[in-house]
Amino acid sequence: MRIGILNTDTLKTEFDTKYGQYPAMFRNVLLQADPNLQIHSYEVQSGDYPTALDECDAYLITGSKVSAFDDIPWVNELKIFVRSLHQHQKKLIGICFGHQLIAEALGGKVERSNGGWHVGVHGATLKKNTILFGSSHQEFNLIYNHQDQVLKIPRESILLASCKNCPVAMLAIDDHILSFQGHVEFDVAYAKDLLEMRRSILGEDTYLKASDSLKEKTENAKVTDWILKFLQKD
Numbered sequence: 001m002r003i004g005i006l007n008t009d010t011l012k013t014e015f016d017t018k019y020g021q022y023p024a025m026f027r028n029v030l031l032q033a034d035p036n037l038q039i040h041s042y043e044v045q046s047g048d049y050p051t052a053l054d055e056c057d058a059y060l061i062t063g064s065k066v067s068a069f070d071d072i073p074w075v076n077e078l079k080i081f082v083r084s085l086h087q088h089q090k091k092l093i094g095i096c097f098g099h100q101l102i103a104e105a106l107g108g109k110v111e112r113s114n115g116g117w118h119v120g121v122h123g124a125t126l127k128k129n130t131i132l133f134g135s136s137h138q139e140f141n142l143i144y145n146h147q148d149q150v151l152k153i154p155r156e157s158i159l160l161a162s163c164k165n166c167p168v169a170m171l172a173i174d175d176h177i178l179s180f181q182g183h184v185e186f187d188v189a190y191a192k193d194l195l196e197m198r199r200s201i202l203g204e205d206t207y208l209k210a211s212d213s214l215k216e217k218t219e220n221a222k223v224t225d226w227i228l229k230f231l232q233k234d
Contacts, residue, residue: 001231003030004056005041006078008064008097015193022062025185033224045074049081058091058231061098063183067148068100068110079105086177091231094179100150102179103171109152115165117147117202119195120210121218124161124169124182132229133160140219142182143191149181178230184220 005023019025023041030037040056042048050056061082066072082105085092094102100110123139140161150168153159157177161170169181183191191214199207 001034001036001058002038002040002056003231004050004059005039006044006059006061006081006098007041008044008062008066008078008101010045015190018193019187019190022185025190026060026062029185029220029224030228033221033228044078044081047074047077053085053088053090058093059085060093060095061101062185063096063098063145066097067112068097068104069148075101082106086173089174089176092177093227093231094177095185096146096181096183099171099179099181100146100148102177103150103152103154103157103168106154106156106173108150108154108157110148111151112147113149113165117198117206118144118149118163118165119146119198119202119206120144120191120213121216122163122166122182122213124163124166126161126170127159130160132233133226140223141216142180142184142218142220142223143186143188143214144182145186145191145194146181172230175230175233178227180223182223184223184227186220188214188218 005026007023011021027039082102104110121141122144123141126134126136126138129136149166153171157171157173159171163169166181172178195210
């Protein structure tokens with residue numbers, strides 16, 4: 001399977017040196033789950049797109065520092081591409097900003113959360129029984145780092161999981177779109193550095209609670225396995 005990473009951010013030099021850019025992070029977790037995957041990245045911020053939709057079997061949209069509702073040319077172009085993928089029922093995964101952008105592109109609504117930043121390790125609870133992901137009320141932990149969130153899901157979508165402070169943590173559209181607000185690609189060290197970078201913005205109480213939560217076990221590998229099962233499902 002060939003997966004195209006649609007990269008929507010450029011990390012600071014010091015983060016790039018330590019962790020690599022987002023495509024490298026996703027490449028690491030995906031190849032750990034399946035070494036036979038072929039992964040290619042596209043810098044959609046710079047207008048770099050596949051020459052044809054079938055250039056890859058599936059696509060994944062990364063996180064970003066910008067908002068899905070920002071009126072930025074490359075963001076608007078990416079929404080058009082998402083609509084095309086949806087129209088042709090191409091497999092698509094969204095993570096954080098990718099999750100939000102898919103919702104915005106397909107008729108949902110994203111806004112700043114009234115609760116402020118949602119950071120650190122949090123548990124999301126599955127809303128219904130699913131063959132691929134598990135049973136209703138099952139909880140899974142991921143690292144979160146966002147202040148925007150999906151408030152209204154697209155009409156065609158199904159809400160699959162919610163967090164206490166993030167009602168739309170996971171959604172799907174038919175058998176070709178799956179998205180998560182949490183990060184499967186973040187490790188604890190990178191999450192700590194992000195929190196430290198935003199410490200003054202987050203406020204000391206939020207920073208300390210989020211930092212402490214990073215001691216909790218996350219289920220990146222399990223959720224990555226869910227993603228690959230979804231992509232491989234006919």
